[in-house]
Amino acid sequence: MTHRILILGGTTEARQLAGKLAARASVTLSLAGRTESPVEQGVPVRTGGFGGADGLAAYLREMRVDLMIDATHPYAAQISANAAQAARASGVPILALRRPGWEPVEGDRWTLVDTFGDAAQALGPAPRRVFLALGRQEVAVFEAAPQHHYLIRSVDPVEPTLAVPDAEYLSARGPFREPDERALLEKHRIEVVVSKNSGGAATYGKIAAARALGLVVVMVRRPDLPDVPSAETVEALAAIVDQFGVDHFVEPAAERGV
């Protein structure tokens, strides 16, 4: 019988993992439905929330999922918490893909903060030229610091636009290369970059460019994520699934009450 794997996605890695595992299992990718025109995922997709951890647990049972893989973005803390809880409640095994964060290197000027609101505060009272490389859900808190000039780049347009007098908007999807990021920062005479610690190469260009230009990066720390078995790369996670086989993750039928 073909095993069923549910991948919680919304990241490039989730799509790559789905492609790799599709040859050996029946894979469904779940998206939150935030992005208006998500890229083609290559496997069957379901879209929208499950209705909390209970809703996700019910879905896992109903769809007879054998293995759940949390491959969501590191800042999507709610769905990761829900996934861990739903796995416990349903007895469906869980693995997580946890891309490591970036570490500061020589020449980096990072100011570390815990929340997006703290990042807005950290910009200080004097007007500055700020690049917000954040999602449209995350930029709203910068309305609390309307004195700055903002250059805002997100995958989907920020609508409604921010209630601040001086903001420019760019819609773009990575990867972003360092030379292009450097040119962008110079063109807009940016003084401060606000970023998530996403990790990976696709969005590191702005961090490297900020370092080269001697700019401050206000880095929003990662949220706490549940402690579940995990791997750092698509290859490593696929290897775990291969090495043990999906059967390894499936508890005996008696224990699951089927």
Ligand SMILES: NC(=O)c1ccc[n+]([C@@H]2O[C@H](COP(=O)([O-])OP(=O)(O)OC[C@H]3O[C@@H](n4cnc5c(N)ncnc54)[C@H](OP(=O)(O)O)[C@@H]3O)[C@@H](O)[C@H]2O)c1
């Ligand atoms: N590619 C990127 O750079 C990037 C950046 C940020 C976020 N994302 C992705 O965007 C999605 C939403 O992020 P968020 O910040 O809103 O997450 P969140 O705060 O952790 O999740 C909020 C709610 O959205 C629903 N949800 C989130 N991810 C889902 C998924 N993969 N499938 C089905 N429902 C999902 C869940 O609703 P219910 O409680 O109703 O189930 C969850 O409780 C995540 O999947 C994340 O991986 C991608």
